[in-house]
Structure formats: C-alpha cells, structure tokens
Amino acid sequence: MDDAKSLSHQVPPPPVYQPSPQFDLPSSSSSLSIAHSSLHEKSIVAEEKQLRKAEDHKSTSGKWKIILRILQLFCVVGSFGFQASANAWSGRTSVPFDNVALLYFFYGIEWAAFIWSSFCLYVQASLRFNSTHGNIKPAVGLAMDTSLAVLLGIAIGMEIGAYTCPAGGFDGWCNFYNTGVSFGMLLFITFGANALWDLFSGLSCLRTK
Numbered sequence: 001m002d003d004a005k006s007l008s009h010q011v012p013p014p015p016v017y018q019p020s021p022q023f024d025l026p027s028s029s030s031s032l033s034i035a036h037s038s039l040h041e042k043s044i045v046a047e048e049k050q051l052r053k054a055e056d057h058k059s060t061s062g063k064w065k066i067i068l069r070i071l072q073l074f075c076v077v078g079s080f081g082f083q084a085s086a087n088a089w090s091g092r093t094s095v096p097f098d099n100v101a102l103l104y105f106f107y108g109i110e111w112a113a114f115i116w117s118s119f120c121l122y123v124q125a126s127l128r129f130n131s132t133h134g135n136i137k138p139a140v141g142l143a144m145d146t147s148l149a150v151l152l153g154i155a156i157g158m159e160i161g162a163y164t165c166p167a168g169g170f171d172g173w174c175n176f177y178n179t180g181v182s183f184g185m186l187l188f189i190t191f192g193a194n195a196l197w198d199l200f201s202g203l204s205c206l207r208t209k
Helices: 002-010 028-084 086-090 101-128 138-162 173-202
Strands: none
Touching (some): 028 173, 086 173, 101 138, 138 173
C-alpha cells in the first residue's frame, strides 16, 4: 500500500491542453485586390506624368510659335518700312527701276503674311485666356504657312536677281532697299520654320510614346 501511494504521488498530472495562437493569414482574394490596386495607382501616376509632359511640351511649343509670329510682324514692318521710305531718304521721286511690278507684288505678299500672323497671334492669345474658340486646324495652318513661305521665297529670289542695287547707289536709295530685302529674307525663313513645324506636328502619328 505504501508503494502504491508513493507511485501515485510520483505520477505527474496530465498536461492541460492549451490552444495554439491563431494568426489571420490574408486570403488569396485580398492579396489579389491589393496587387490590383497598386498596379492601378502606378498606371494613374504614369498617366499623370505623360499628361504633365504633354502639357509642358504644348506650352513650350506655343511660346515659340508666338515668338515666331511676333518676329514675322516685325519683319513685315521692317521690310515694307525701309523699302517704302527709300525715296524719302534719298530725295528721289520714283523707284530707280524700269519695272516695279515685282516690288508691289512683294508688298502684297508681305501684307498677306502680316494679316495671317496677326490672326495666329489672336488665336494663341484667345486660347491662353481660356476662350471658347478653338485652335486653327492643322491642315489650314500648314497650307497657309507653306503657301506664304513659297511665295515669299519666289519674290525675294526674283528681287535679288532682277534688281541690281549696289550699296550706296542711287543717292543712298539702295541702302534702304537692301535693308528691306534683308528683313524680307528673314520673313521667308520664319515662315519656312512655321511650315516645317506644322508638317512635323501633323506627322505625330508616326511617333511612339
């Protein structure tokens, strides 16, 4: 009996079962939704960057177009002003050329360019002030700039080739005339730049993002 009691005292009590702590593991659907939301946020950020770049490029190109149009107005005034005032400066009563039709033809093209550049400046200014009016159609802009560039190039080339006017000739008349030709050449260059700009902008479909 004593041995049985001693053995009963030596046997350890049965272990008490304690449940192991449970951790909430994310399900597959929740992980997929988190991944999808992160991808969506990344795509939104990328689209915002592209839109910001497009807006910056548009504003920069718009500024350069405005500068070109202002330069064109300045060239028209300079070319016409110098050539038209050559008689008053030299004291002559008439143009010292037998045929002045080419000269008046060049004046007409210059003032057509002045009207077109003024209209383009008006459109750019109205867009900057959030006007309800739209922009000039690319095809119309390309056609006008190209036509004026070609006509100005022909008129300037014919003036240089047909009218020989050395520096200081005709009592200083040629000095004003040649200065007007220089302004006309610069006017031709600016319209050529506008025409190329319109052409390359119209070929944007050939570029990738």
